[in-house]
Amino acid sequence: MAKQKKRRSAVKSSQTQHSKPSDEAHRPAKSVKVKKPQPTIPFHAEDRILLIGEGDFSFAKAIVEHHGCCDVIATCFDSKEVLLEKYQPQAEEHIQYLEDEGQTVLYGVDATKLSANKALNKGELYDRVLFNFPHVGGKTKDVNRQVRFNQELLVKFFAAAMTLLATSGTIVVTLFEGEPYTLWNIRDLARHSGLKVHRSFKFMAEAYPGYSHSRTLGNIEGGGGWKGEDRDARTYVFQKKGVQPSSGGRGAKKRKRDGDSSDEGG
Numbered sequence: 001m002a003k004q005k006k007r008r009s010a011v012k013s014s015q016t017q018h019s020k021p022s023d024e025a026h027r028p029a030k031s032v033k034v035k036k037p038q039p040t041i042p043f044h045a046e047d048r049i050l051l052i053g054e055g056d057f058s059f060a061k062a063i064v065e066h067h068g069c070c071d072v073i074a075t076c077f078d079s080k081e082v083l084l085e086k087y088q089p090q091a092e093e094h095i096q097y098l099e100d101e102g103q104t105v106l107y108g109v110d111a112t113k114l115s116a117n118k119a120l121n122k123g124e125l126y127d128r129v130l131f132n133f134p135h136v137g138g139k140t141k142d143v144n145r146q147v148r149f150n151q152e153l154l155v156k157f158f159a160a161a162m163t164l165l166a167t168s169g170t171i172v173v174t175l176f177e178g179e180p181y182t183l184w185n186i187r188d189l190a191r192h193s194g195l196k197v198h199r200s201f202k203f204m205a206e207a208y209p210g211y212s213h214s215r216t217l218g219n220i221e222g223g224g225g226w227k228g229e230d231r232d233a234r235t236y237v238f239q240k241k242g243v244q245p246s247s248g249g250r251g252a253k254k255r256k257r258d259g260d261s262s263d264e265g266g
């Protein structure tokens, strides 16, 4: 019976397609639902999460406030004084929020020297180590040298982060799409570091309300016309080689959707 009903409505919609314009033809077909791409979130609320290279801590705030993360250590490279100056006035409010929520904020944390950092090495390993938009800053105008500096940062970060990672934990890195970022060859760097690319997917900034991309140099006076969160970006999820993938966060089963690729090479 149900099948018959379906068939009948299919006929109706095909008739609508071929008939001359009428009221009926202008109404959107009920069966055609345009699905908005759903963001993939590469962590669970209960994960022990280490955030590296935060800018104004808006991402850290978003995952606590909107994703219910409750075991977060959010770190930045700069000293507290430098950071507050760079990302004035918003960083202070974000940090205050995190601390009020019982989360940890650490300053002066070098992504390349994580294992030597006593505050991060208190025995417990991390389920997720995230570094959004790693970048050494404008060290040089020479593209090749700049690529090399950033590759060096990533390779050292991978080595350091692996020492803190739980057995089936993941390292999550998000980069802008296109050149010069594609020249970094992040997948190869990870493979040579003993990691495998578990998956990659489109980064959707709207999944993190309040997140705004920070530039390494700090806020641009007047805001500037360039908004990192509006640019195409991709998230890569890495695991230690030889480890069975854990779910890696919500949406992990929805492969091949929303630009999702399970690698190798996607």
Ligand SMILES: C[S@@+](CC[C@H](N)C(=O)[O-])C[C@H]1O[C@@H](n2cnc3c(N)ncnc32)[C@H](O)[C@@H]1O
Residues within 6 Å of the ligand: 052, 053, 054, 055, 056, 059, 076, 077, 078, 109, 110, 111, 112, 131, 132, 133, 134, 135, 136, 137, 153, 212, 213, 214, 215, 216
């Ligand atoms: C483009 S910003 C992105 C900031 C932030 N993650 C975001 O998504 O808005 C690049 C960040 O990488 C950080 N960074 C550069 N070298 C680093 C290092 N050795 N250790 C930790 N962070 C580093 C910078 O301080 C800066 O915050």
